[in-house]
Amino acid sequence: MSYSPTIVAFLCNWCAYTGADLAGTSRLRYAPNIRIIKVMCSGRIEPTFVLKAFKEGADGVLICGCHPGDCHYHEGNYKCLRRFKLLHKFTQQMGIEKDRLQLEWISASEGKQFAELVNSMTKTLLLLGPIKLKSKLEVEHLKQ
Amino acid sequence: MEEPRIGVYICWCGTNIAKMVDVEAVAAEVSKLPHVAISKTYKYMCSDPGQELVIKDIRGHRLNRVVVAACSPRIHELTFRKACEKAGINPYLFEMANIREQDSWVHTDRTEATKKAIDLVVAAIRRVQYHEPLEKRSVNVDPSTLIIGGGISGMIAALEIANAGKKVYLIEKADRLGGQVAKFNLTFPHLSSAKQMIQPILQRVENHPEIEVFLNTEIKDVTGYIGNFKTIIQNDNEEQTELKFGNIIAAVGLKPFDPSKIEEYGYGKFPDVITSMEFEDMLGTGKILTKYGKEPRNVAIIHCVGSRNKIYHEYCSRTCCMAALKFVHQIRASLPSANIYEVYADMRAYGKGHEEFYALTTHKQIIFLMFDQQDKLPVIRQADRTDDCNMIIEMNEKLSGESIEVPVDMVILMVNMEAQDNVKEVVRAIGVSLCGNQFFIEKHPKLDPVATTTGGVYIVGTCQGPKDIPDSVCQARAAAARILATIAYGSVQVEVTTANVNEKLCCGCQTCVKVCPYSAISYNEIKKSSEVNEVLCKGCGTCGSACPAGAINSKHFTDRQIMSEIEGIMSMSLKGV
Numbered sequence: 001m002s003y004s005p006t007i008v009a010f011l012c013n014w015c016a017y018t019g020a021d022l023a024g025t026s027r028l029r030y031a032p033n034i035r036i037i038k039v040m041c042s043g044r045i046e047p048t049f050v051l052k053a054f055k056e057g058a059d060g061v062l063i064c065g066c067h068p069g070d071c072h073y074h075e076g077n078y079k080c081l082r083r084f085k086l087l088h089k090f091t092q093q094m095g096i097e098k099d100r101l102q103l104e105w106i107s108a109s110e111g112k113q114f115a116e117l118v119n120s121m122t123k124t125l126l127l128l129g130p131i132k133l134k135s136k137l138e139v140e141h142l143k144q
Numbered sequence: 145m146e147e148p149r150i151g152v153y154i155c156w157c158g159t160n161i162a163k164m165v166d167v168e169a170v171a172a173e174v175s176k177l178p179h180v181a182i183s184k185t186y187k188y189m190c191s192d193p194g195q196e197l198v199i200k201d202i203r204g205h206r207l208n209r210v211v212v213a214a215c216s217p218r219i220h221e222l223t224f225r226k227a228c229e230k231a232g233i234n235p236y237l238f239e240m241a242n243i244r245e246q247d248s249w250v251h252t253d254r255t256e257a258t259k260k261a262i263d264l265v266v267a268a269i270r271r272v273q274y275h276e277p278l279e280k281r282s283v284n285v286d287p288s289t290l291i292i293g294g295g296i297s298g299m300i301a302a303l304e305i306a307n308a309g310k311k312v313y314l315i316e317k318a319d320r321l322g323g324q325v326a327k328f329n330l331t332f333p334h335l336s337s338a339k340q341m342i343q344p345i346l347q348r349v350e351n352h353p354e355i356e357v358f359l360n361t362e363i364k365d366v367t368g369y370i371g372n373f374k375t376i377i378q379n380d381n382e383e384q385t386e387l388k389f390g391n392i393i394a395a396v397g398l399k400p401f402d403p404s405k406i407e408e409y410g411y412g413k414f415p416d417v418i419t420s421m422e423f424e425d426m427l428g429t430g431k432i433l434t435k436y437g438k439e440p441r442n443v444a445i446i447h448c449v450g451s452r453n454k455i456y457h458e459y460c461s462r463t464c465c466m467a468a469l470k471f472v473h474q475i476r477a478s479l480p481s482a483n484i485y486e487v488y489a490d491m492r493a494y495g496k497g498h499e500e501f502y503a504l505t506t507h508k509q510i511i512f513l514m515f516d517q518q519d520k521l522p523v524i525r526q527a528d529r530t531d532d533c534n535m536i537i538e539m540n541e542k543l544s545g546e547s548i549e550v551p552v553d554m555v556i557l558m559v560n561m562e563a564q565d566n567v568k569e570v571v572r573a574i575g576v577s578l579c580g581n582q583f584f585i586e587k588h589p590k591l592d593p594v595a596t597t598t599g600g601v602y603i604v605g606t607c608q609g610p611k612d613i614p615d616s617v618c619q620a621r622a623a624a625a626r627i628l629a630t631i632a633y634g635s636v637q638v639e640v641t642t643a644n645v646n647e648k649l650c651c652g653c654q655t656c657v658k659v660c661p662y663s664a665i666s667y668n669e670i671k672k673s674s675e676v677n678e679v680l681c682k683g684c685g686t687c688g689s690a691c692p693a694g695a696i697n698s699k700h701f702t703d704r705q706i707m708s709e710i711e712g713i714m715s716m717s718l719k720g721v
Contacts (some may be wrong), residue, residue, distance in 0.1 A: 008713060014577060014597070018585075021216045024245030032256035035263050035713045036246055038217070039701055040641070043659075044685030052707055056714035072575060073684035074661040083689070109580035115250070 005059035005125035007034040007118070010049060012042045014072035015107050016064035022111030030115040031122035034062070041065070043076025047087045050101065054091070054133055060100045060125045064114070067105040077105070096133060099124045148179040148273045151207040152265065153198060155189035155214035157244055164248035166258040170213065174265050179273060181205050190220045195227040202231035209233075209275065211268045213241035213261065219588065234277030236640070236700060241268040263713050270712030274704045282635040283679060285371040286390035287311065289627055292363060292570060295323020296342065296613060297605030297620040298395035299349045304624035306354035310631055313387050314349065314357045315377055317566075321346055321357065323397050324606075325613060329427045332466040333501030335473055358385070366392070366573045369682070370600030371636050375573070391600045391627040392574055394584060395620065396567060398606040401450035401457070401560035408521040409446065409557060416440070416534055417524060417555045419449075420467060432478050432554075434534065440482060440553035442533055443475055446522065447488040450560035453517050457560050459581055461610040464558035465492045469505040471556060476508045484510040485550055487537065489517045495612065513550065514542040524555060561610040574601050583609045594623045599638065602626060641700040642681035643688055647673040649695035656687035656696055 011017040017038050023030065039045055042065025053061045063084060065077040084103045091101050102121060106114050154171045156162035167185040175183035182205055186194050189212055201207055210233075212224050217240040225235035241264040251257040287310050291298045294316030302312045320326070326346075328338035349355055360380040368374045371390045378384045400421050403411040411417050415435035418426070426432060434440050445468045450456040468486060475484055491512075493502040506512075515522050522539035533551035541548050563582035571578055575598040577585045584603040587595040594602050602623035605616040630636050645656075645665075650673040657665045657674060664680035665687060667673075674695075676687075688698035 006714070008710060018218065018577065021218060021242075021245040024216070024249035027249055029252055030250055032247075032251045032253060032260050035260065035267070036242070037267070037706065037709050037713070039685065039706070040698075041684035041686060044689050044698060044701055046689040046703070048703070049706055049710065052710050053714070056710055058714060070572070072577075073682060073686065076661070076684050076686045079659060079686050079690070108577040108585060 003126070003130050005033050005122060005130070006057065007060040007062055007121060007125065008053035008056075008058040009034050009036045009062040009064065010039055010042070010045045011036055011106075012065045012072075012077070013038055013040045015066035015070060015105075016042070016114070018108035019064075019106040019110045019114045022109065023115045024111075026111050028111055028115040030118040033122045033125075034118050041071065041073050041076035042080035043071075043073065045080055045083070047083055047090075050087060050091070054096060054100075054131065057131070059128075059131045060102070060121055062117070062121060063103045064106045064117075065103075067107055070107060094133070096131065097128055099128065100131065146208060148209050149181040149205065149207050150179050150209040150211060150269055150272060151198065151201050151205065152180055152183040152211045152269060153189055153194075153213070154183075154185045154243075154261075154265070155194070155212065156185060156187045157214060157248075158187065161214070161244050161248045164251060164254055164257045165243055165261045166254065167261075169258055170261045170265055173262050174269060177266065177269055179209075180269060181207055189214050190223055195223065198224065198227050199231040202228065202233055207233070208237060209272045210238045211241065211265065211272055212238070213243045213265045213268065215244040216242045216246070236278040237272070237275050239268040239272040239275065241265045259716070263716050266715055267709045267712030270708040270715075271705050274702065274708055275700070278640045278699055280637050281640055281678065282637050283369070283371045284635050285630050285633070286373070286388055287631045288313065288387075288389040289391045289393065290315065290363075290373065290375065290387060290389040291393045291395060292574075293323070293395035293397055293605070293607070294318075294321040294349075294357065294359075295395060295397045295605060296325045296345070297397070297616040298323070298393065299345050300617050301393050301395065301604055301620035301624045302349055302355050303345070303352065304621050305627060306352045308628050308631075310354060310628070312355045313377075313389060314355055315361050315363060316357065316359050317362050319360050321349060321359070327421060327424050329424055330470055330474065331613060332470040333495070333497040335470065363570070363573055366575075369679070370638060371630070373600065391602070391630065393602045393604055393620075393623050393627070394570060394574060394576065394607055395603075395605045396564050396570055396607045398561040398610070399564050401562050403449050403557045403559055405456065406449065406521065408523045409449065409555070410524045411557060414524060414526070414535055414555075416553060417557065419557050419559045420464070420471070421559065423471065423556045427474055432475060434553055438553075439479055440534075442483045442485070442550075442552045443479070443554045443556065444485040444487050444537055444550060444552045445471055445556045445558060447486070447558050448490075448517060448560075449557040450562070452489060457562060457581060459610070460492060461561045462492070463561070463610065463612045466495070466498055466501065466612075468556075468558050469501060472505050472508050472510055476510075484508070485537075485552070486510055486512045487515060487522055487539065487550070488512065489515055495614075513539065513548070515539050516542050524552075527551065561606055564607070567607070574598065576601055576603065583607065594619050594626065599636070600630075638679070639681070639683050641683040641698075642678045643676050643683065643685065643696050643698050644678070645674045645676055646695045646697060647671055649693050650674055651693045651695070653692060655690050655692065659686050659690045661686070
């Protein structure tokens with residue numbers, strides 16, 4: 001079976017999720033590889049959610065929140081950004097390539113930008129190939 | 145916990161979903177999952193029979209969890225929660241999978257779209273098992289209202305509420321009330337006087353015992369929640385006043401488009417190229433004169449200036465066509481022998497009495513010339529000395545297919561309505577979102593056009609999108625009615641998806657206290673544990689993800705629920721289905 005990457009995306013309710021809905025109402029087309037999980041604020045996204053997605057076999061994880069200054073809860077996106085920077089270092093040390101984890105700001109009006117983002121991330125993941133973590137974890141599991 | 149018995153419903157949405165997603169295959173696939181009691185498809189789940197189907201099954205099959213895969217939860221989550229409630233189960237024991245906006249409408253491969261729908265439905269099924277019943281909470285409503293913007297919409301809403309005996313704070317950043325309408329001379333399609341219409345409204349607002357008007361004033365930050373908001377307003381002298389109110393109406397209006405961006409029209413270069421608003425000012429003086437003090441013999445009115453054009457604004461401003469026809473009557477009355485040209489792109493006469501007004505205006509000896517917005521805009525140039533006019537419009541006349549030159553002495557540009565500049569500050573203060581054109585986004589485009597996703601915050605008039613006076617007034621009265629209903633009821637339901645702290649797990653580090661943007665969390669020294677004030681909490685969940693002890697539970701977005709959703713999303717992909 002040819003490789004088709006899976007992206008697990010965490011989107012905040014107010015900006016990014018609404019932006020993704022707008023891509024739909026505008027009938028834009030993008031790659032079907034993304035699976036979206038809604039949270040109220042990007043500040044809710046725990047590092048463990050991202051790690052869990054990779055553990056379950058996601059080839060990429062995308063986090064989207066409101067643009068800086070536009071957060072519905074004032075500053076949740078800044079908290080998300082701080083955690084992301086730390087987590088991003090950690091995932092790279094784990095051997096997960098940098099581009100497999102991305103954080104982007106998408107406003108409620110940026111349906112087009114969202115569609116482009118999904119396409120570009122899908123393309124990047126196609127070039128990177130399947131995530132290796134999955135097979136590593138399976139080996140670890142067998143050893144036990 | 146009782147054994148979950150889940151009912152799963154896949155919506156066709158007519159052909160919207162069913163065309164791109166094999167709904168029967170989705171229903172069949174997920175029916176195999178544990179705890180799924182029934183799995184069905186239906187043409188329109190949101191319709192009355194669709195909801196009845198859910199209600200009947202909850203009762204008949206003793207369902208205690210429901211999943212509907214349909215449009216975005218932003219559209220119909222509430223509809224189905226209500227159906228669950230009607231059938232006797234807690235409305236939060238429901239989950240929605242978005243297989244329309246985020247699946248069938250954006251993908252072109254039916255197999256892939258169906259696969260994705262299965263993943264999303266499986267995720268919803270896995271998640272809903274861990275949903276907990278949440279109890280509704282209500283708070284008292286402060287009977288006063290804050291209205292931002294003193295144009296026609298803001299004033300009408302203020303009067304509607306104040307006439308019911310409820311206090312209104314009306315904030316206007318300019319030094320006078322009336323907004324754009326106060327600048328008009330006549331209104332279309334009846335050619336009645338705008339001044340005569342607005343003057344009594346102004347007087348009633350200014351003298352009403354229940355309306356407090358603040359001119360030259362802007363709002364600072366708004367805090368609180370539906371029923372109990374607070375703000376500080378500041379006037380030009382930097383005097384600050386604190387106000388408390390239960391509801392907010394944003395009626396911040398619009399601003400006219402600046403046509404100097406359109407080089408073709410030479411606005412700013414030719415003194416006799418003026419905007420529709422400047423022409424209103426001129427009409428107010430009682431005389432139509434060029435900058436040289438002469439009566440123009442040729443007047444052209446150019447439509448769609450900044451509207452319906454990809455470079456400037458793609459949307460239609462909705463009022464300019466009729467306003468342009470209104471000007472014809474005023475020009476003809478004042479200049480009986482002038483040549484009048486309507487240079488238009490399309491004539492939009494959709495409103496009550498508009499088409500009739502269009503027909504009536506065509507009898508005023510005017511010439512209609514059509515141009516193509518997508519092709520080439522008309523170009524205005526200075527006339528030569530030998531020409532018997534001031535300027536010349538060069539254009540491709542669409543109906544005749546000919547390139548023509550139109551002699552003119554005055555050009556009126558029907559400028560687009562665009563969003564206010566300072567709109568972002570208001571948006572941030574009251575917690576609403578903006579669309580791509582910088583207009584405020586309503587809660588539901590069809591069914592809830594004056595409410596917003598923030599409880600207690602309403603939007604009326606042209607800040608929501610271009611509209612004429614009757615539409616603005618309709619919205620103003622609608623928002624006022626909504627607010628009066630909550631005031632009459634006395635209390636309102638508030639956010640239940642708040643956070644709470646498990647005292648046994650809390651280690652007392654107080655990280656949550658620091659990250660909460662609403663100061664809703666405090667540390668209880670006696671219990672040695674953090675506590676959430678659930679009235680102040682807005683449920684963002686930031687504390688939940690910051691807590692190192694895992695002691696904070698973000699209701700309806702718990703770790704367990706999200707982790708299960710992730711497992712569900714990935715479960716099929718791993719199996720290679």
